[in-house]
Amino acid sequence: MHRRLSFVVALTLVGSFVVAAPSLRADDDKKDSPKNSCSDLPSHGALRDALKAAQDQANGGFSLEMWGTIVDRDGIVCAVAFTGNNRGDQWPGSRVISAQKANTANAFSLPHLALSTANLYTAVQPGGSLFGLQESNPVDHEVAYRGDPADYGRSNDPMVGGRIGGVNVFGGGLALYNSNGKLLGGLGVSGDSSCADHNIAWRTRDSLDLDSVPAGVSGDPVRKDNIVYDITSQGGQMPGISAGGWGHAHCVNPGAETAIAAGLPPNE
Numbered sequence: 380m381h382r383r384l385s386f387v388v389a390l391t392l393v394g395s396f397v398v399a400a401p402s403l404r405a406d407d408d409k410k411d412s413p414k415n416s417c418s419d420l421p422s423h424g425a426l427r428d429a430l431k432a433a434q435d436q437a438n439g440g441f442s443l444e445m446w447g448t449i450v451d452r453d454g455i456v457c458a459v460a461f462t463g464n465n466r467g468d469q470w471p472g473s474r475v476i477s478a479q480k481a482n483t484a485n486a487f488s489l490p491h492l493a494l495s496t497a498n499l500y501t502a503v504q505p506g507g508s509l510f511g512l513q514e515s516n517p518v519d520h521e522v523a524y525r526g527d528p529a530d531y532g533r534s535n536d537p538m539v540g541g542r543i544g545g546v547n548v549f550g551g552g553l554a555l556y557n558s559n560g561k562l563l564g565g566l567g568v569s570g571d572s573s574c575a576d577h578n579i580a581w582r583t584r585d586s587l588d589l590d591s592v593p594a595g596v597s598g599d600p601v602r603k604d605n606i607v608y609d610i611t612s613q614g615g616q617m618p619g620i621s622a623g624g625w626g627h628a629h630c631v632n633p634g635a636e637t638a639i640a641a642g643l644p645p646n647e
Contacts, residue, residue, distance in 0.1 A: 480551045
């Protein structure tokens with residue numbers, strides 16, 4: 380009888396351990412899982428208002444309507460917006476491109492050093508030090524294209540809450556730093572020339588007061604992650620040689636693009 384009782388007690392203890400083990404593991408997973416910090420970032424409405432105000436200015440492009448996306452530090456999409464009256468007023472393909480740019484600027488910036496997507500243009504060209512970077516970290520297609528297209532760019536855009544991934548290596552993506560210099564995520568803008576995209580993203584970030592950039596590679600001490608126009612042509616090569624290694628090609632109007640970039644609001 381005592382043996383039988385001991386056996387039952389042993390089974391009960393083993394069962395309790397087996398039941399408890401998944402619970403402990405779930406707690407460990409939760410502890411290590413990324414924290415969705417979208418609450419620290421602008422809302423859909425704030426993004427749309429800032430994006431529209433930036434798009435309304437002269438940006439050196441074609442004055443087209445725009446898409447904008449914000450991701451948090453873990454690459455989770457927090458907001459997607461557009462400036463037109465409906466989703467067809469902007470290039471449809473630029474919705475996902477804006478998310479790629481946001482992800483890229485966040486993924487390749489650090490608390491002490493910001494890289495805009497424009498800064499990556501030269502380094503990823505054949506022979507560049509980051510050649511092939513654009514093939515890494517692919518977009519999650521299920522996140523990018525899930526849900527009802529009628530909700531694209533709305534507060535309930537189906538990308539929101541998903542980790543989008545993707546790498547984009549031309550102008551329009553910027554890291555987001557709050558007034559304390561804390562890196563919170565990234566902003567991506569797309570819908571015009573890549574040079575205009577950069578200018579619109581810059582003004583959007585400035586309007587959202589998320590531009591306390593600690594350091595960058597632009598060489599401009601007050602516009603630290605600004606686009607750099609220092610590429611000179613070289614026979615048989617496209618796009619040419621960037622003197623500093625972080626240059627971006629001109630897009631539509633070189634004179635206007637250079638002047639606008641030089642006159643963008645300084646970093647906080």
